[in-house]
Structures are given as structure tokens and as C-alpha cells.
Amino acid sequence: MHPTIENSLIAIWIIFFLSYALIFFLHKFAKIKNYDDIFVRTKSWFFLILIFSAIIFAKKSLAIYILAFISFLAFKEFISLVPNRKSDRRIPLWAYLSIPIQYYWASITWYGMFIVFIPVYMFALIAFRMVITQQTEGFLRAIGILHWGLMTTVFSLSHLAYLLMLPDRVSSPTGGTGFLLYLVFLTQFNDIAQYITGKTFGKRPILPRISPKKTWEGFLGGCIATTAAALLIAPFLTPFDWQKALLSGSLIALAGFAGDVTLSAIKRDIGVKDMSSMIPGHGGVMDRMDSLTFTAPQFFYFVCYFYGY
Amino acid sequence: MAINASKYIFSIVTKIFVFVFIGVNVRRKNLIPNNGPAIVVANHNSHLDTIVLMSLFSLSKIHLVRPVASAEYFLKNRFLSWLTTRVIEIIPLEHGKASKDFNPLSAAVDALQQNKILIFFPEGTRGEPEKIVRLQKGIVHLASYCPKVPITPVFIHGLGKTLPKGERVFVPFFCDIFVGDPMFFEEDKHAFLNNLTETFKNLATEGHFHDWE
Structure with missing residues (x-):
């Protein structure tokens, strides 16, 4: 285990606990709308991050x-x-x-x-x-x-x-694990950033017949925040220079959005709100992985193009 | 009372199996009875119905749960009869043998008097996949013996796809479960049976499922 990977996971856990505390205190001093819903979602994040940590920490075969x-x-x-x-x-x-x-x-x-x-x-x-x-x-x-x-x-x-x-010869100090962390963190970060900027500044709906709650402001806010985050973390987890960080960050933001709304369209077609109820507050596994279904191959071939496989 | 360890082990194993290979989406799980006496009535499309319904109960309550099942079918060989009577603790039901001296439901009534939770399939047998057939009168008789016992209707959808009647190949599919409000016996037996049928129809339409053709 490379120390950078360890530190990144610790950072993710710190971000999680800080947001948990923030939501808790915000609610204590000023009642938040849909607090119960947000609380359940946050609690589920605990288990999701736990599983993700296991994937990163465990032997690759496991x-x-x-x-x-x-x-x-x-x-x-x-x-x-x-x-x-x-x-x-x-x-x-x-x-x-x-x-x-x-x-x-x-x-x-x-x-x-x-x-x-x-x-x-x-x-x-x-x-x-x-x-x-x-x-x-x-x-x-x-x-x-x-x-x-x-x-x-x-x-x-x-x-x-x-x-x-991906072998370590892909010239990254943290190897494939670093790429995986980078991709999954940015994809989930993009979802949350879109949600938060959309809730805060959202006015103009972007695809009202697919996701009435998604707005241009949320979409652009997510793109900017995710690209910025990519620039910030790329030096630790990837061999990317700033141009590649910029490109991969915006690629993840765009593909993430596309994956998200594509699953929404499928759900509308089927006539369901969630794919199942396995993850309380989030819906099903696919409701959480929807953006990843698009970002994972996009990012993978991005890496392969520049570094080989 | 002696604790049936095999039932605990069986329940743990089936809970894991149901979680991994089936997956259950339950609406209103809180309406599943926590204490006996109670009757859970469900539609019947698959052998999996019983283990999925049992998986809805917590392990601390599992000793109370007694599925009512056909004696003819489950007692036909030694292994099956050991599994169903000793492990799952079914209450075997003898169909079509009712007479003045023999009440096929007496074991079920006894269990209710001992505060058990019965799982009862009022359709009698497994029907065509994903279709509800007519409810039999058995549930009316059972309810009339114990009019104060709450009857919780549960509609199961999807298991008729996973393992329908007459099929041996198991294919993993999620199943949906809709739990209704508890009902009680009504003096007018016709009205009661219609009421129950109507409740099942309402629970079935809640999910907006595609027809399976």
C-alpha cells in the first residue's frame, strides 16, 4: 500500500465525517428541509465508503x-x-x-x-x-x-x-489503485457537486422531461468543481500533468452527467423511481453506479491512450 | 422451551441466500407482525415464497414462525419431511380430508393459541407464475376459529420468474413484496373472502408491473 493511497482514503473519511457533522449541526441550529432523507443518504454513504475502502485496501484478487x-x-x-x-x-x-x-x-x-x-x-x-x-x-x-x-x-x-x-509501469507511483481512486472519487464528487450547486443556484432546467430537478447551473457547477478537484488531486494519484488533469476532470464530469441522465431515462421508460431499495436513501446499486457506467470506460481508455495498457 | 438450533441455522443460510441470489424490495416492512398470534397470508407462485417470507422476520422471532404447507407434498420423502417438519417447522395440512371427526386446521389453530405466527397461502397451491388464482375457503375457516387474530396480507411479485412451478432452473431476479394493513375476520364469510381478494388485487396493482408473456 502506497502511503499516498492511505492518505487519500483517510482524507475521504475526514470529508465524510465533516459533512456528517455539518449536516447534523446545520439541522440543530436551522431546520433543514428533507433532513431525514439527507440523513439516511449520508448514513448509507458510510457503508459505501467502507466497501470502497475495502476494495482499495484489500488484495487485488479480493x-x-x-x-x-x-x-x-x-x-x-x-x-x-x-x-x-x-x-x-x-x-x-x-x-x-x-x-x-x-x-x-x-x-x-x-x-x-x-x-x-x-x-x-x-x-x-x-x-x-x-x-x-x-x-x-x-x-x-x-x-x-x-x-x-x-x-x-x-x-x-x-x-x-x-x-x-493496470501495471505499475504505467509510470504512476500509485499504479492502478491511484487511477481507480481518482476516477471513483471524482465521479461521486461530481454527482454531489452537481446536486449541491443545483440546489443552491439552480434555475434553468436542463433536461426537464428526464430529470426535472437537474439544472444548467448544477451541471456547470459540477463541471467546474470536478475539474478543479481533478487539478488538485491529480499530482498525488496519477502521472497526469495539468493538461491531462484538466481534460480527464472535464471528461469525468461530462460522462458522469451523461451516465446519470441516461439511467434516469431508462428508469422513466420502465416506470420506476429507483432500481431497487438495497441502499437506503439512494435506491439501488445502479442508482449509485449510474455515472460510473459511463465514466469508467471513458477514463480507462483515456489512460490507455496516453500510457498504454 | 427447547430452542430449535437447526431452524436458526437454516434461517441464517436462507437469509444470506435470499440477499445474494434474490434480493427483496419490501414496501412497509414495519407491518410484518412482530409477535403472535398472527397470520401472514400471501399469494403462492414458487417454492421460494416460504423462505423469502421467513427471511422477512428477524432471527429473534423466527422460532415463532410456522408456515402451513401441504402434508401430501412435503411429507412424501424422508429428507423433505425432516427438513420441513423439524427444521422449518411447517404445520402439515391434509387437504380434502375434513370430516366431522377431523378438522385439518386444528394444528394451525393450536399454534395460534400458542402465540405463533402462521404463514398461510390461501390460494391453496402454487398458481401460474405471476397470476393470482381464486382464494380457497381455508383461510375463512381458520380465521373463523380465531376471529381476534390479525391477518396480514402480503403480495409477492417476481418469484414466479425466479423459480416457477414445474421449473428446476433457478434464475436470480429481484422480488417485490407489498405488505398490507392487518385485517380481521368478519361474520359475513363471503364479504371477508371478497375483501381479502380485493386487498390482494390492490397490493398487486401498486407495483405497476409489466405483464409477463
Whole structure:
């Protein structure tokens, strides 16, 4: 464990406890609206940061098991909510099976297999398996839904695992762990920064038919805050110069926003508010990971472009 | 009273199993009865219904929970009958044997008198996946023997996908559970049964689920 990683985790915990105390005291002296809701959310953050700390602290092999399990939960949420045909009942089993395999490629850092396994092999296998049942009605819809689920919850999220496995020759003192911390911290920071600036200054809605509460002010506030945070922490966790920090920070902010509203659109289509109720105050696993489904691959290939894999 | 250790172990294992491989979204968990006597009535689509319902109870209350299940089905081989009667502590129910001298519900009534919490499937048997079939009269008889016992309706959705009747392959899907307000027996048995059916229909429409075709 590199001392910088340790210090970063300690910093995250300090930020958490300070915000917890701030919310508590703000409420004590001036009643906050939706206090109970915010309090429940903050409490859940405790467990989320705990799991994240475990991923960072644990041996890489164990961390990959945890990440694979998160993918499994995310896929399960997705497949349980989307409309599916009775004849396809068993087909998700194949998709479930692809999860350990995809994370295995990450664990042995077989880059070529890792990037084609789902978009090429599972793409064909699942389609073929679905053809065998010979149900043509709603076929395209059913296969499209399943592929989308695999791409977001398994392919995209598995980039977190590969990021962790990036060899130290990627010329960063903290290796893949530093990149993972950088990405996950900035993505979650962006969500919160957007929420807070939106609540404080929000006036002009940005995508009112998808997320009525999201505003231009929140979006831009998030972009500025996240890019600033990227510039600040990049020297500790990454080999980025300030240009790359600026670029990666704004990339994470933009992709994070896009991932967030994309899942919102999916939820509106399905007709649910949350993907499940596993994380009190946040909703489901996917409600917390939505931005990461877009930022993880974007950031991963950003790193690969500049430093190789 | 002797503590049934195997039931605790079984409950811990099934709780973990349900958490990992199924996942339950419960609306109004606080309405699940904490103390007996009480009856929990639920729709029945899957063998998993019982273990998912049992997983809603805390371990400290699990010794009170007694699912009522068909004797014919569960006592047919030695392992199954050991598992269901000794571990899960079902109350075996003999269907269609009611007569003047034999009341199939007497064991259930006894359990209620000992402040147990019964899990009862008023549809009688597992129905077509994700559809509610007609409620049988059993629940009316049971309620009429114990009119003061609260009856909590629980609607389960999703397990008919995870493991429907007649299927052997388990596929992980989340399940949704809607708990209703406790009801009590009414003198007009017809009205009571209609009321219960209506309650289930209302709980079922709460989730806005897609038809599964």
C-alpha cells in the first residue's frame, strides 16, 4: 500500500465525517428541509465508503471479487425491472455467467479478451441462444434490452477492475489503485457537486422531461468543481500533468452527467423511481453506479491512450 | 422451551441466500407482525415464497414462525419431511380430508393459541407464475376459529420468474413484496373472502408491473 493511497482514503473519511457533522449541526441550529432523507443518504454513504475502502485496501484478487459482485447486483437489478418475455426466462443465466468470466480476464490482465468478450462473443452467444427458442415476437426488443444490460452493468463496470490491475509501469507511483481512486472519487464528487450547486443556484432546467430537478447551473457547477478537484488531486494519484488533469476532470464530469441522465431515462421508460431499495436513501446499486457506467470506460481508455495498457 | 438450533441455522443460510441470489424490495416492512398470534397470508407462485417470507422476520422471532404447507407434498420423502417438519417447522395440512371427526386446521389453530405466527397461502397451491388464482375457503375457516387474530396480507411479485412451478432452473431476479394493513375476520364469510381478494388485487396493482408473456 502506497502511503499516498492511505492518505487519500483517510482524507475521504475526514470529508465524510465533516459533512456528517455539518449536516447534523446545520439541522440543530436551522431546520433543514428533507433532513431525514439527507440523513439516511449520508448514513448509507458510510457503508459505501467502507466497501470502497475495502476494495482499495484489500488484495487485488479480493477487490476483483467485490467488484464482480457489485456488477452481479447491478445486472440483477436491471434484468428484474426491464420487461422480458416468458420464453426468455433462462437466458439471463448466460449473462450472469459472463460476469465471473469478464472479471477473470481483468484479473489476468488479458486486455484483448477483456475488450472483446462481451461486445463480440457474448453479443453473438446471447443472440443465438435467444434464436433457439424461436420466438420472433418482440425479439429485437428483448435482445436489445439484454445487450444494453450487459454493456452497462458488466462491460462498463468491469473497467473498474481492469483499472485496478493496470501495471505499475504505467509510470504512476500509485499504479492502478491511484487511477481507480481518482476516477471513483471524482465521479461521486461530481454527482454531489452537481446536486449541491443545483440546489443552491439552480434555475434553468436542463433536461426537464428526464430529470426535472437537474439544472444548467448544477451541471456547470459540477463541471467546474470536478475539474478543479481533478487539478488538485491529480499530482498525488496519477502521472497526469495539468493538461491531462484538466481534460480527464472535464471528461469525468461530462460522462458522469451523461451516465446519470441516461439511467434516469431508462428508469422513466420502465416506470420506476429507483432500481431497487438495497441502499437506503439512494435506491439501488445502479442508482449509485449510474455515472460510473459511463465514466469508467471513458477514463480507462483515456489512460490507455496516453500510457498504454 | 427447547430452542430449535437447526431452524436458526437454516434461517441464517436462507437469509444470506435470499440477499445474494434474490434480493427483496419490501414496501412497509414495519407491518410484518412482530409477535403472535398472527397470520401472514400471501399469494403462492414458487417454492421460494416460504423462505423469502421467513427471511422477512428477524432471527429473534423466527422460532415463532410456522408456515402451513401441504402434508401430501412435503411429507412424501424422508429428507423433505425432516427438513420441513423439524427444521422449518411447517404445520402439515391434509387437504380434502375434513370430516366431522377431523378438522385439518386444528394444528394451525393450536399454534395460534400458542402465540405463533402462521404463514398461510390461501390460494391453496402454487398458481401460474405471476397470476393470482381464486382464494380457497381455508383461510375463512381458520380465521373463523380465531376471529381476534390479525391477518396480514402480503403480495409477492417476481418469484414466479425466479423459480416457477414445474421449473428446476433457478434464475436470480429481484422480488417485490407489498405488505398490507392487518385485517380481521368478519361474520359475513363471503364479504371477508371478497375483501381479502380485493386487498390482494390492490397490493398487486401498486407495483405497476409489466405483464409477463
